[in-house]
Amino acid sequence: MGKIALLSQRLANQIAAGEVVERPASVIKELLENSLDAGASRIDIDVASGGSKLMRVRDDGGGMDKQDLALSLSRHATSKIFSLDDLEQIASLGFRGEALASVSSVSRLSITSRCQDSTDDSAWKVEAHQGQEMDTALTPAAHAQGTTVEVRDLFFNTPARRKFLRTEKTEFSRIEEIVKRIALSRFDVSFTLKHNQRAIYNLRSAESDQEKQRRVATVCGPAFVENSVAIDIEGPGLRLWGWVSLPTFSRSQADLQYFYVNGRVIRDKLVSHAIKQAYRDVLFHGRHPAFVLYLELDPALVDVNVHPTKHEVRFRDSRLVHDFLFRSTHRALADVTPQDQMDNREIMTTGESAQHVEQVSGAGLREQANLGLYERPGTGRAAFQAGSRGFISGANRVQEQLQAYKKLSEDEEVPPLGYAIAQLHGIYILSQNKEGLIIVDMHAAHERITYERMKTACANEELKVQPLLVPLSLSVSKAEADCADEQKQVLENIGVGLERVADESIVVRQIPSILREANIEQLVRDVLSDVKEFGRSERIQAHQDELLATMACHNSVRANRQLTVAEMNALLRDMEATERSGQCNHGRPTWVFQSLDELDKLFLRGQ
Ligand SMILES: Nc1ncnc2c1ncn2[C@@H]1O[C@H](COP(=O)(O)OP(=O)(O)O)[C@@H](O)[C@H]1O
Ligand SMILES: [Mg+2]
Structure with missing residues (x-):
């Protein structure tokens, strides 16, 4: 048998x-x-x-x-x-x-x-x-x-x-x-x-951009749409469109991330990695971005028959896809200007009103309540007016925004972040623009600007350095001195010139000129301790941005330093001109805005 x-x-x-x-x-x-x-x-x-x-x-x-x-x-x-x-x-x-x-x-x-x-x-x-x-x-x-x-x-x-x-x-x-x-x-x-x-x-079919955004708001919560930028970028045989959250709107879990490849829901390591990389610079450690993104490409370039549940895909050219995702998202985030954030807000607050939000699910509301740590106040429930402003494809964003702004304020040129009127407790700058009051965390803003400048300069190999008139000798641990010795080249790349002179002693000879007012001893010690932590391999190169961030931190205007009005205005103009200046290196916002309407409401005016 x-x-x-x-x-x-x-x-x-x-x-x-x-x-x-x-x-x-x-x-x-x-x-x-x-x-x-x-x-x-x-x-x-x-x-x-x-x-x-x-x-x-x-x-x-x-x-x-x-x-x-x-x-x-x-x-x-x-x-x-x-x-x-x-x-x-x-x-x-x-x-x-x-x-x-x-x-x-x-x-x-x-x-x-x-x-x-x-x-x-x-x-x-x-x-x-x-x-x-x-x-x-x-x-x-x-x-x-x-x-x-x-x-x-x-x-x-x-x-x-x-x-x-x-x-x-x-x-x-x-x-x-x-x-x-x-x-x-x-x-x-x-x-x-x-x-x-x-x-x-009860989701009705959505055709216009506005209706689509409404559906996104219903599904992801209005705060997501309020705090995100729309992107639509085409590459060779590829298109990426959708919405990515502003860095100031992050989540403790990776739970608001929707990614589609040719209309198919995908959870894919390559995709999450590319997007995470794009946010690396601007997101507070351990926080997760939110996004709804659609990748479209030739079906022949992607294999969906990888797993029975069809959640995973395999890209024929995964390097290309990774690169494209990273670049597009990175670009879109870099293009977020103070004016954008202002416009986004405006779209949300002047939107028709809550009755347009279709869904009234208990679960949905709960989710909205749990949204981002740094949710902007005062705009909790809102409808969306897509309009042409505020939701423009990445590459042209800055220019178009600036032009749109110029039109708005033709009669009287007021820049997006306005003009400084005072300094508060040595920490905040108060500034007014046409729509209301802006409060800037000057330390955070300055730090961000220094960081972005050094990064750009390093990338273009044009970081200016300045020799110290009197070289500074420092006693350090043997491990630190070893490390300084081994990573001399890396340190030079970021503008720090030093030499080991004894077992436990180094001499600093030059620093980046942008940092000339910093406390050099503290700065070099912090950089060395970073380098030690990142290990002694080529990996340090990959951490160059972190080293720059550490240095930038030393250059920032310390709290309690009195700034002149001209200095404050210069900082505001720098912020407008700097990529990613809307948040500090730790992902916290560098500025907030209160409209006159909101202030009026505080004082129960005109109600
Ligand atoms: N809602 C539907 N409307 C029309 N045809 C359907 C529907 N659901 C299933 N079918 C038919 O039944 C077939 C078998 O479905 P299914 O077992 O899900 O396999 P698959 O979707 O992989 O083809 C489909 O190929 C389709 O022809
Ligand atoms: Mg089926």
């Missing part, structure tokens, strides 16, 4: 289901992808008890005729690819022909569908039998053009899986997350979501 027997169809499907159907949210994902692939323009999702009792997805897509309906539940049955060539450039979300077979093996599943262009224009319903072989029963039914898939009692026959389900609330929140992700992938499709008969989302 042989020991080998073929698995029953049901068992084989259940095993496959292990990979695809982990929890209710995975079923929702597969069903939504099917509806989108069927060309739906409207999708209604109904969920009961966190999905374990019922998940129903109804669409108005192409539908299936009787014959297709009978086949749809079989494993490896798909209408989306026919040959290996198709697999090379997949344009649909599904292609493995596994989802319905898998789900039907671990639940009570039925599909009702009507296909308009079939000769037989009537609706049919198919149900999977519960036997070992995956037979189906077809019956006539009533249904409008499109398809409804109903999944009841998920995992009723696989108790081990059922045990892993979490509370109703947790499972539902995962479903909600899937719906959000997919809703952001297709602005042209309407979505509704109900849980236990309660409406959670």
Whole structure:
């Protein structure tokens, strides 16, 4: 007697289901992808008890005729690819022909569908039998053009899986997350979501930029849109568009990050790495940026058949993609000027009003309350006016913004950060522009400007240095002296010229001219301690920016130093001219703005 027997169809499907159907949210994902692939323009999702009792997805897509309906539940049955060539450039979300077979093996599943262009224009319903072989029963039914898939009692026959389900609330929140992700992938499709008969989302299809932003605001919270810049950048065969958060709007977790490759939701190491790099300079350590980004490229240049859940992709030219993502995002962030932040604010506050925000989900509001550490005050709920200002593609941003500003203030030229009027407690500069009051943290602002200047100078190899009239000798530890000796070249690159003169002694001969007023001893000690920490390898080169940041910190105007009005104005003008000057090297804002309207409100004027 042989020991080998073929698995029953049901068992084989259940095993496959292990990979695809982990929890209710995975079923929702597969069903939504099917509806989108069927060309739906409207999708209604109904969920009961966190999905374990019922998940129903109804669409108005192409539908299936009787014959297709009978086949749809079989494993490896798909209408989306026919040959290996198709697999090379997949344009649909599904292609493995596994989802319905898998789900039907671990639940009570039925599909009702009507296909308009079939000769037989009537609706049919198919149900999977519960036997070992995956037979189906077809019956006539009533249904409008499109398809409804109903999944009841998920995992009723696989108790081990059922045990892993979490509370109703947790499972539902995962479903909600899937719906959000997919809703952001297709602005042209309407979505509704109900849980236990309660409406959670009602997202109407969005065409204009303004409507798209409204959907982003509904899904990600208004504060995200308020505190982000829109980007749209094209490269060779690539396009990246969407929204990235300002560095001052960061999160403690990487939970507000949506990335799409050709409309497909992706979680990919390469992508997160590229974007993280772009923020490296401007984000407070350990904080995460927020973004909604769409990458479009030739489907032949990306392989989606990497994993059954299709979350990962492989780029044919990953270096190119990494570079493009990094550069585009970095550029967009560099282009954020004080004026942009001002405009963004304005768009938000002069927007029509909260009634335009479509969704009233408890979960959504909760999320908004938890948003960014540095959320700008006073603009909590707002609607969005896309308009042409404020949301302009990266490269032209600065210029266009400046021009827009010039127009605004033609009668009287007032720069974006205005003119200084006073210094407060030796810490803040108060300045007024046409719209209101600006408060600048002068230490943070100055530090940022010095840093950006040194960085640019270093990159262009034009960092000016200044020999010390009297070389400064310092006693240091032996380890520090070793380190200084070994990294002489690196230190020279950043303008610090020194020499070891004894086992525990060094002499500093030159420093960057920009730092001539700093406390040189302290500066060199801090740089050495950084260098020691980064290790003694080539890696130090990669940390050059950190070293520059450490040095910049020593140059900044210390608190309590009295500045003249001319000095203050010079600082404001420098800020306007410097990239990334909206936050200090630690990601804190360098300035805030109070409009006259807001001040009026404080004093209950004109209400
Ligand atoms: N909502 C739907 N509308 C129309 N056809 C559908 C729908 N859902 C599934 N189908 C059909 O059933 C087939 C099998 O679906 P599925 O098991 O998810 O595999 P895949 O999506 O990988 O092709 C699909 O290829 C499609 O032809
Ligand atoms: Mg599918």
